[in-house]
Amino acid sequence: MVAQGFVVDLNKPLVFQVGHLGEAYDEWVHQPIVSREGPRFFANDVMEALTRTVWWVIPTIWIPVVCYFAAMSARMGLVIPEVVSLLFLGVFLWTLVEYTLHRFLFHIKTTSYWGNTAHYLLHGCHHKHPMDGLRLVFPPAATAILLVPFWNFVKLLSTPTTAPALFAGGLLGYVMYDCTHYYLHHGQPSNEVPKHLKKYHMNHHFRIQHKGYGITSSLWDRVFGTLPPSKEAKKSR
Template sequence: MVAKDYTVDLNKPLVFQVGHLGESYQEWVHTPIVTQEGPRFFGNDVVEFLTRNDWWVIPLIWFPVVCWFETMSFRMGHDLPQIALMIVTGIFIWTLMEYTLHRFLFHIHTKSYWTNTLHYLLHGCHHKHPQDGLRLVFPPAATAILLVPLWNLVKLAATPSTTPGLVGGGLLGYVLYDMTHYYLHHGQPTSKVPRYLKRYHLNHHFRIQTMGFGITSSLWDRVFGTLPVTKAAAKSR
């Protein structure tokens, strides 16, 4: 039974503590701790190591895979303009996946022990410690596992020769998303669009966490009505 006044000890591994918060978990996880130093997740050193990734690991691993997928479609008879169209289509599909996963899965409300624990591992840890640079990108092993159902899903709607090109485009979209996400938290953009995206995303973290689910773009927030109002507009109401 969950103690009503349960307190998480930040000096101990967190993952198997957060489930005990019960209904208080949502308030706790959406109260950020802004520090560059990330918390410890697990007591086991090997498991703990697997939860941490440097940002550069993502393009190092997945850019060659993207090229391999596109080469598969090229060898099956598609020319370069067709390959380019598959890549652009895959990236576009990814942006919708990015929005949908962030809104409906990453921000699902949980209260039981195991759902709180799973949510913390999936996304809650990022909201609690938004500047933890080693847990901003998705672990490559998890991405590899998710590629299997993604491939089979695309295969249902595409031809055998276009499936690799579309999956490669979606994978490239994911890589761009992870790199953008890391940069929005740790970079200091000077040009207009990156500055807008950084402000837009940090607004999601620190002002209104129930809106602004896009990372690489605010397109789908505009389409589905989850575009947050600016501070100036909010004050004028």
């Protein structure tokens, strides 16, 4: 790919190349390469390994943490129905966080060297290589770092007894999101709901990449007007 005189060599580690694309980066990164074999990111083997995560690591690590924080609220005196209600609320709030991050951070347009590089690491790589199965979920080390400010934010919004259960619900929502995201790319759903979600998300990757930011549902796309138009609607224009 030639952009502004710079050639991205797909046979070499990509992360420190893509920044040189400048203003052409956004167009380049939204031209997907459909291959199950992902590219190499870094020449350093340790850094490269940190970018690869198998999907089942996410529930294995984080579901016990969800249970721990939910139990913390129960130990502080909340009854089980209250804990469950807060878990559901946390999951619901996560869907808004999911939409907001995807729309305003993951799809931010960058042109500088470090801006392009950071965006590629965060989300651009997923649009360039959407079938890379080892980079579909967020690395646990990065998640652990981000959970610290998230926990402090939840504590500001709630009481000491409700904060752990609400935090647990948000974390559960994240686990559901990451596992759903992997399934939408690599699963073969037979039921109507997951089939619709898969079609909805593939539409975001391959047809209208600036619409359809929801992963686990299209709720917030409907609320905020980013629902992609149907093929029939586009043909009638």
